[in-house]
Every structure is written in C-alpha cells, then in structure tokens.
Amino acid sequence: MSTLPNAEQLFQQLCQQIKPLIQENTALIGIHSGGAWLMQRLLDTLTVQPVHGTLDVSFYRDDYLQRGLHHEPKPSNIAFDVQDRHIILIDDVFYTGRTIRAAMNELFDYGRPASITLAVLINRGGQELPIAPQICVHHMQVAQNQNIQLLQHADGSFYLELEDC
Amino acid sequence: MEVSILNWKTADMYNPQLDKDGNLKHLLTIEGLPKKILNQILDTAESFVGVAEREVKKVPLLRGKTVCNLFFENSTRTRTTFEIAAKRLSADVISLNVSTSSQSKGETILDTINNLTAMHADMFVVRHAQSGAAHMIAKHVAPHIHVINAGDGRHAHPTQGLLDVFTIRHYKPDMHNLKVAIVGDILHSRVARSEIHALTTLGVPEIRVIAPKTLLPEQVEKLGVHVYHDVNQGLKDVDVVMMLRLQNERMAGAMLPSSQEFFKTYGLTPEKLALAKPDAIVMHPGPMNRGVEIDSAVADGKQSVILPQVTYGIAVRMAVMSILAGNPS
Structure with missing residues (x-):
C-alpha cells in the first residue's frame, strides 16, 4: 500500500485541468459531500462564476433496497436549466462507477444536458460499469475492504484518510 | 360523552x-x-x-x-x-x-x-x-x-403531525425557542395529539392548547401543554398558530351553542392574530371551515402557510x- 498523496496538491492539479474547459455554457455540479467541497473551493479561485449546483444521489442509488436510506440525504440543489448545458460533474473518489450512474440518472430528470464530463481527484480502481472519468489526477489501488475518503480541516484545506470498512 | x-x-x-x-x-x-x-x-x-x-x-x-x-x-x-x-x-x-x-x-x-x-x-x-x-x-x-x-x-395521524412539524421547522428553524398554540377542537383531533408528541420530542419549550372545556380531553395538561380557555391570553406572543377544524361530523350531541358562537369566541380573525408575534405563521390541517374556526382574511393572508403545508x-x-x-x- 503506497502512502496517501497530498490532497491539496491533487486539488490544485484538478483545478488546472478543469479551468480550461469552463466556457459560457458550462455548469459545474459537485456530488455530495466531497465533490461539493471540491467545487466550492474551485469556485473560490474563479473570477467569473459559472452556474453551479450540487447533487445528492441517495434517491437514485442502486443499492437502496439492500442498504436503505440510512445516511441523511442532503437536498440536491440545481437552480439552473440543465437543458443543453455542458456539465462538469465533480467527485472526490471514483470507485465502481455506480455513484456516477446514479448522478447521471438524477441529472437527466432535470433536463437533457449537451454533454457531461466527469472530473475526479482519485481513481481508486474497482470499476464495475462502463463509466470512467475524463479527468483524474491520481490513480491508486485501494483494497476492497478499505475506504479512501476526502476530508476537510477547519480551515477548508483537504486531506485524505484510509479506513477499514 | x-x-x-x-x-x-x-x-x-x-x-x-x-x-x-x-x-x-x-x-x-x-x-x-x-x-x-x-x-x-x-x-x-x-x-x-x-x-x-x-x-x-x-x-x-x-x-x-x-x-x-x-x-x-x-x-x-x-x-x-x-x-x-x-x-x-x-x-x-x-x-x-x-x-x-x-x-x-x-x-x-x-x-x-x-x-x-x-x-x-x-x-x-x-x-x-x-x-x-x-x-x-x-x-x-x-x-x-x-x-x-x-x-x-x-x-x-402521524404523517399529518409530521408535516405540521416539518412546516414549523421550515419557517421557524430554532425549535428550542418557540411558543406554539393549538386552537380549537382538541378533543376530537388526532392531529393535535400527534403534533404535541412531535413538538415535545423536538424540544419546543412551550405548547399551548386553546379551547373551551368541552373540546378538551380531561387531564390534557398531563401531555405537558399549557391550557388556555381565553383565546386572547393564549395567543399572546406565540410564534405559531395552529388552527384545528371544528369536527362537526364527530360532534355527538351539542357541545357548543352554535358554530357562529364558536367563531365569535375562538375563530381566528386578523384582530386575534395581531396578539401573536408579528411574524407568527398560521397553520390549518384542512379542510377549513371558513367563518367557523378561521376568518378568510387570515386563511388567505400573508402569515398563512396553509397551502405550503399541503x-x-x-x-x-x-x-x-x-x-x-x-x-x-
């Protein structure tokens, strides 16, 4: 198991790769919680703010019947017209692809976007669906019985944690 | 009865x-x-x-x-x-x-x-x-x-109680600082009971029930509520006014002289509502009897959250x- 990368450095690289893609018709969407934090920090660095929103995929998860609604869902907040937008979907860790599938299903209930680009900090391996991020700043292998999590210090800076699950 | x-x-x-x-x-x-x-x-x-x-x-x-x-x-x-x-x-x-x-x-x-x-x-x-x-x-x-x-x-009627509490929390998020008045036919109301339990559990410090004696269950104060028979006293400084429907179909026997009499004494008019806090919200589980428990001017007024409740x-x-x-x- 390699040591964990510096989350702040990864975040800076992620910003560098996302920024050139932002145009007039672009919208940023962060997936709760990590993706929403990344998006907010990214927005803080931008002079012109693109339209943006957050998604919580709890109501679209494919494991609802096994796991129920145990964690508290947060409201999805997409206060703009999704129709014909170029969406940049931001998440912290890419794993099986199921969260992204759920997020895309939810997004299409708001309208038909022109395109969706997936940007993530880390691809931890373990993809189960034909879905992959177009932007990913770090690849690593995390064992199935472990979870890698993006967390935030009180000052807003990011760090990563590996825990057994 | x-x-x-x-x-x-x-x-x-x-x-x-x-x-x-x-x-x-x-x-x-x-x-x-x-x-x-x-x-x-x-x-x-x-x-x-x-x-x-x-x-x-x-x-x-x-x-x-x-x-x-x-x-x-x-x-x-x-x-x-x-x-x-x-x-x-x-x-x-x-x-x-x-x-x-x-x-x-x-x-x-x-x-x-x-x-x-x-x-x-x-x-x-x-x-x-x-x-x-x-x-x-x-x-x-x-x-x-x-x-x-x-x-x-x-x-x-737990989902009605929950939606009422949801509405209160939505407009008045600081539940630990609220005075809530429930007015009207408490006796026949399954909503009042569900609501009192939910509000108490969520830490609302003061719940008042305002009704004539004939429309209150005996020992209702054991639920932890303050009982008022005088609506003018009961509504003073409350944050939430929850009106209940006068349940005519459940009134076995004459418990009230008439519905007009009830409106005169307990019906929520703009004058009575003025006793509550200026930003108080008005709720009603429906269906409303306009001119019996609530005046149209209040039901359709800007403090009313009756349709958001739905x-x-x-x-x-x-x-x-x-x-x-x-x-x-």
Missing part, C-alpha cells in the same frame, strides 16, 4: 413500529418515536421538496413496489397526497375505498389485507375510523410488509415511505 386522556394512551397497544435494530418498520404513531427517527424523516423530506420543482418530478426509489391505499374512512386530501407521494417515488399505487367495496359485503379487515398481500402488495396506507386499526393490521401482516397509519379514529405533506410522505421501504425485514 366523556373522553378522558386515558383514551389517548396506547401503552397497552402492541407497538411494532421499530424493528430489533431500532429502524422504522411501520409508522403508526409519533408517540414513542425517538428524536433521531423524527429528524431522519424531516431531513429526508427536506431533500424531497426539491423533487417537486424539477422537470421530472419522480425518483426511482420504490420502482417495482406496490403501495395499497386502504381507506376505510373517506379522506380525499390525505388519500390524494399519499397517492402522489407514492407515484413520485415510482411505486405502483392502488387506492381502495374499502367502505364501498368488500367490507360492505361482510369481509373482515384482515381478509381484505390477506387478499391484497396475495396480490404482492408491499406497503399499506391505512385510514380507519377505529383507533388502533393500523396497529392491528401491522401486527398481522407478513414480515416484509410495511404499514402507515393515515389516521385511526381519535388516536393518531405541498410539504407530499415530501414528508415520500420520506416516510422511502425510509420504511429501505428497511427490509
């Missing part, structure tokens, strides 16, 4: 709402529901509010599930909101007005339930004039089936159904 607080007790009733892990299995009454579950329902409902504002007002959670609305007693609004809630969760919904179907041919409630179970129903939403009906059904259904009480006699009722029912269906046996 004497109705005492004892009729309101359910201690002797089987209470199978929670499974062995403390998760919600059925929703029968707010009484005894832990704060954690109340908050889970209210927080989840918050997320469902936005769904109704989207292009596609549906989420796929209950896809492939069948929800049966069993209304042994009529209630168009409650049935409609449950039906919409289930449909927005992508469930298949069947609404049965049982009072006009097999019950009138002599079938027992449990036979009706067993027949619907044989048709692979997953959830029953039950409204019945008899207190305890939903408990009885919950006790007898197969383990994978969930039951929601949509009103049983004078006992409870809207939030759908989100709250979606939350309850999705939490139940996500807790497999």
Whole structure:
C-alpha cells in the first residue's frame, strides 16, 4: 500500500485541468459531500462564476433496497436549466462507477444536458460499469475492504484518510 | 360523552413500529418515536421538496413496489397526497375505498389485507375510523410488509403531525425557542395529539392548547401543554398558530351553542392574530371551515402557510415511505 498523496496538491492539479474547459455554457455540479467541497473551493479561485449546483444521489442509488436510506440525504440543489448545458460533474473518489450512474440518472430528470464530463481527484480502481472519468489526477489501488475518503480541516484545506470498512 | 386522556394512551397497544435494530418498520404513531427517527424523516423530506420543482418530478426509489391505499374512512386530501407521494417515488399505487367495496359485503379487515398481500402488495396506507386499526393490521401482516397509519379514529395521524412539524421547522428553524398554540377542537383531533408528541420530542419549550372545556380531553395538561380557555391570553406572543377544524361530523350531541358562537369566541380573525408575534405563521390541517374556526382574511393572508403545508405533506410522505421501504425485514 503506497502512502496517501497530498490532497491539496491533487486539488490544485484538478483545478488546472478543469479551468480550461469552463466556457459560457458550462455548469459545474459537485456530488455530495466531497465533490461539493471540491467545487466550492474551485469556485473560490474563479473570477467569473459559472452556474453551479450540487447533487445528492441517495434517491437514485442502486443499492437502496439492500442498504436503505440510512445516511441523511442532503437536498440536491440545481437552480439552473440543465437543458443543453455542458456539465462538469465533480467527485472526490471514483470507485465502481455506480455513484456516477446514479448522478447521471438524477441529472437527466432535470433536463437533457449537451454533454457531461466527469472530473475526479482519485481513481481508486474497482470499476464495475462502463463509466470512467475524463479527468483524474491520481490513480491508486485501494483494497476492497478499505475506504479512501476526502476530508476537510477547519480551515477548508483537504486531506485524505484510509479506513477499514 | 366523556373522553378522558386515558383514551389517548396506547401503552397497552402492541407497538411494532421499530424493528430489533431500532429502524422504522411501520409508522403508526409519533408517540414513542425517538428524536433521531423524527429528524431522519424531516431531513429526508427536506431533500424531497426539491423533487417537486424539477422537470421530472419522480425518483426511482420504490420502482417495482406496490403501495395499497386502504381507506376505510373517506379522506380525499390525505388519500390524494399519499397517492402522489407514492407515484413520485415510482411505486405502483392502488387506492381502495374499502367502505364501498368488500367490507360492505361482510369481509373482515384482515381478509381484505390477506387478499391484497396475495396480490404482492408491499406497503399499506391505512385510514380507519377505529383507533388502533393500523396497529392491528401491522401486527398481522407478513414480515416484509410495511404499514402507515393515515389516521385511526381519535388516536393518531402521524404523517399529518409530521408535516405540521416539518412546516414549523421550515419557517421557524430554532425549535428550542418557540411558543406554539393549538386552537380549537382538541378533543376530537388526532392531529393535535400527534403534533404535541412531535413538538415535545423536538424540544419546543412551550405548547399551548386553546379551547373551551368541552373540546378538551380531561387531564390534557398531563401531555405537558399549557391550557388556555381565553383565546386572547393564549395567543399572546406565540410564534405559531395552529388552527384545528371544528369536527362537526364527530360532534355527538351539542357541545357548543352554535358554530357562529364558536367563531365569535375562538375563530381566528386578523384582530386575534395581531396578539401573536408579528411574524407568527398560521397553520390549518384542512379542510377549513371558513367563518367557523378561521376568518378568510387570515386563511388567505400573508402569515398563512396553509397551502405550503399541503405541498410539504407530499415530501414528508415520500420520506416516510422511502425510509420504511429501505428497511427490509
């Protein structure tokens, strides 16, 4: 198991790769919680703010019947017209692809976007669906019985944690 | 007709709402529901509010599930909101007005339930004039089936209580600093009872009930509420005014001189509302008797949140159904 990368450095690289893609018709969407934090920090660095929103995929998860609604869902907040937008979907860790599938299903209930680009900090391996991020700043292998999590210090800076699950 | 607080007790009733892990299995009454579950329902409902504002007002959670609305007693609004809630969760919904179907041919409630179970129903939403009906059904259904009480006699109407609390929390998020007044026919109201339990659990420090003696259950103060017979005193400085419907159809015998007399003394007029805090909200579970318990100027006024209550009722029912269906046996 390699040591964990510096989350702040990864975040800076992620910003560098996302920024050139932002145009007039672009919208940023962060997936709760990590993706929403990344998006907010990214927005803080931008002079012109693109339209943006957050998604919580709890109501679209494919494991609802096994796991129920145990964690508290947060409201999805997409206060703009999704129709014909170029969406940049931001998440912290890419794993099986199921969260992204759920997020895309939810997004299409708001309208038909022109395109969706997936940007993530880390691809931890373990993809189960034909879905992959177009932007990913770090690849690593995390064992199935472990979870890698993006967390935030009180000052807003990011760090990563590996825990057994 | 004497109705005492004892009729309101359910201690002797089987209470199978929670499974062995403390998760919600059925929703029968707010009484005894832990704060954690109340908050889970209210927080989840918050997320469902936005769904109704989207292009596609549906989420796929209950896809492939069948929800049966069993209304042994009529209630168009409650049935409609449950039906919409289930449909927005992508469930298949069947609404049965049982009072006009097999019950009138002599079938027992449990036979009706067993027949619907044989048709692979997953959830029953039950409204019945008899207190305890939903408990009885919950006790007898197969383990994978969930039951929601949509009103049983004078006992409870938990989703109405929850949507009222949701509305209060939405407009007045600091629940620990509120004065809430419940005005009118407390005696016949299953809503009042559900609400008092929920508000108490969530830490509302002052709940007042305002009604003539004939419309209050005996020893109502044992629920921890302050009793007022004078509406002018009771409404002073409250943050929330919750009007109840004068339940004419439940008034066996003359408990009041007349509905006009009731309006004069207890009906919420702009003058009486002026006694409450200037930003107080006015609520009513519906259907309203304009000119009996509430003046039209108040019902349609800017402090009224009566229609938002209806809207939030759908989100709250979606939350309850999705939490139940996500807790497999």
